[in-house]
Amino acid sequence: MFEVRRLGPEDLDTLLGLQERIKSSLPDPDVFQTSTPEFISYCLADGGLCYGVTHGSGTVAYRMVYFPRDRDFNLAKDTPLPPSEYARVAHWDTIAVLPEWRGHGLARLMNTRALADVAALDIRHLYATSSPMNPNGVGSLMQAGFRPIRLVTKFGGKLRFLFYRPTPASWPPVWNGQEERSVVLSATDELEKAFLDGWVGVRLGADDRSRQGLSLQRHSLPFTDEQS
Numbered sequence: 001m002f003e004v005r006r007l008g009p010e011d012l013d014t015l016l017g018l019q020e021r022i023k024s025s026l027p028d029p030d031v032f033q034t035s036t037p038e039f040i041s042y043c044l045a046d047g048g049l050c051y052g053v054t055h056g057s058g059t060v061a062y063r064m065v066y067f068p069r070d071r072d073f074n075l076a077k078d079t080p081l082p083p084s085e086y087a088r089v090a091h092w093d094t095i096a097v098l099p100e101w102r103g104h105g106l107a108r109l110m111n112t113r114a115l116a117d118v119a120a121l122d123i124r125h126l127y128a129t130s131s132p133m134n135p136n137g138v139g140s141l142m143q144a145g146f147r148p149i150r151l152v153t154k155f156g157g158k159l160r161f162l163f164y165r166p167t168p169a170s171w172p173p174v175w176n177g178q179e180e181r182s183v184v185l186s187a188t189d190e191l192e193k194a195f196l197d198g199w200v201g202v203r204l205g206a207d208d209r210s211r212q213g214l215s216l217q218r219h220s221l222p223f224t225d226e227q228s
Contacts, residue, residue, distance in 0.1 A: 008050075022097070032096065035064070040064070049064075051064075060101040061101060061110065062094070063094070063111065063114055064094045066091040067089075070086070074086055081125060081221075090126050092127065118167055126166070127165075129152070132191070138161060138214075141163050146164065147164060147171055148162065149221065151192045172219065174217060178217050183214055201216050202219075
């Protein structure tokens with residue numbers, strides 16, 4: 001039995017321990033960005049929303065949502081979102097599951113709870129990042145309604161997809177028959193040019209050599225449509 005619960009300041013040590021266990025279990029630790037105790041404490045207090053999945057007596061997964069407000073670190077600054085909207089931004093920050101508990105839908109469980117909670121707040125713009133070399137992370141975000149819109153360099157020089165999701169509304173539907181192209185995740189130069197030319201990732205797939213790829217369609221950002 002898995003249960004999602006809101007975390008508070010008293011759970012700081014639990015999250016610090018979990019992130020170290022998870023990072024040490026990865027073949028490429030660079031795909032996972034750890035957070036400082038100060039950042040986690042901010043999110044556990046009134047600077048975000050944090051969730052843990054408990055199984056038995058232990059916490060086996062966690063999700064952090066961050067409210068940048070007037071702080072320097074705001075992913076919206078990498079997009080045309082006007083500064084007047086920055087207070088309505090949230091970051092879909094770290095999500096992590098202990099290796100032995102992957103495959104149980106825990107990311108989806110936490111995302112569903114967090115999206116419902118955020119929908120009750122004055123938050124209208126969700127941002128997230130994920131490594132192009134982490135198709136599981138990319139897929140989890142896309143299942144939660146996020147779409148990759150840019151490639152950015154963050155966290156000390158690491159290349160990351162930048163994702164966006166409006167809330168509580170969603171992206172326009174993906175129409176069959178609309179012009180579409182597919183680019184493998186490792187072709188980051190090609191993806192960067194496509195994003196700059198107005199393409200947005202709409203689904204994950206594989207090419208004829210079973211390489212993970214991103215299918216793209218031309219979409220303007222929802223908030224730019226609102227301003228036009």
